[in-house]
Amino acid sequence: GESVGLHLPTLSVQEGDNSIINCAYSNSASDYFIWYKQESGKGPQFIIDIRSNMDKRQGQRVTVLLNKTVKHLSLQIAATQPGDSAVYFCAGGGSEKLVFGKGTKLTVNP
Amino acid sequence: EAQVTQNPRYLITVTGKKLTVTCSQNMNHEYMSWYRQDPGLGLRQIYYSMNVEVTDKGDVPEGYKVSRKEKRNFPLILESPSPNQTSLYFCASSLSGNEQFFGPGTRLTVL
Numbered sequence: 001g002e003s004v005g006l007h008l009p010t011l012s013v014q015e016g017d018n019s020i021i022n023c024a025y026s027n028s029a030s031d032y033f034i035w036y037k038q039e040s041g042k043g044p045q046f047i048i049d050i051r052s053n054m055d056k057r058q059g060q061r062v063t064v065l066l067n068k069t070v071k072h073l074s075l076q077i078a079a080t081q082p083g084d085s086a087v088y089f090c091a092g093g094g095s096e097k098l099v100f101g102k103g104t105k106l107t108v109n110p
Numbered sequence: 111e112a113q114v115t116q117n118p119r120y121l122i123t124v125t126g127k128k129l130t131v132t133c134s135q136n137m138n139h140e141y142m143s144w145y146r147q148d149p150g151l152g153l154r155q156i157y158y159s160m161n162v163e164v165t166d167k168g169d170v171p172e173g174y175k176v177s178r179k180e181k182r183n184f185p186l187i188l189e190s191p192s193p194n195q196t197s198l199y200f201c202a203s204s205l206s207g208n209e210q211f212f213g214p215g216t217r218l219t220v221l
Contacts, residue, residue, distance in 0.1 A: 032208050034208070034209060036212075041215075042214060042215070043114075043200050043202075043212035043213055043214050043215050044153070044200070044212045045212070046209055046210075046211070049208070049209055089152065089153065091153075096158070096160065096166075097143075097155060097158060097168065098155075098208075098210065099155075100145075100152050100153040100154075101152060102150065102151065102152035103152055
């Protein structure tokens with residue numbers, strides 16, 4: 001089955017710096033990956049997704065990179081802002097289910 | 111507004127007292143799912159449903175039941191709650207199981 005893990009449970013950055021949150025997965029058959037942001041007291045919110053036939057996808061201030069060779073994906077946040085402070089989850093899977101990592105808590109220092 | 115709603119948002123109950131947490135979505139999504147979130151364990155899937163009258167076990171289904179009699183609703187039933195079911199519960203829906211939209215969460219405490 002799939003297992004998804006994050007490398008660091010916490011990450012602290014200075015406002016304006018770029019943030020990189022990493023994630024590893026185990027199942028080579030996973031064809032879909034997604035990043036969620038969860039603010040305190042709220043449900044997870046979609047940030048960006050990527051399919052296994054891609055290695056990079058960009059959104060507004062965010063980029064997801066997928067390295068299938070080493071089963072690794074990362075979320076890059078450009079010019080991190082205080083509003084980016086949250087827990088970030090990666091998830092991987094297919095059409096029937098997603099397996100979530102345990103999350104990285106991002107703290108943005110002013 | 112497209113959304114997933116859950117009720118109640120907070121619930122304190124006692125061991126053995128049956129309870130139901132409702133989940134409703136207004137996006138005509140076929141896929142719905144329940145997760146529990148615990149410190150250090152992340153989000154774990156309890157049950158999911160690919161369509162009306164179709165439900166399947168997730169990773170931690172023990173002690174829970176679900177039903178999917180209509181597309182918009184996916185209630186989570188705890189027939190005999192126990193303290194180890196104290197958790198934060200999230201309902202989610204999606205068109206296909208990929209990009210899932212989450213509800214606001216239900217914080218359950220079982221004494």
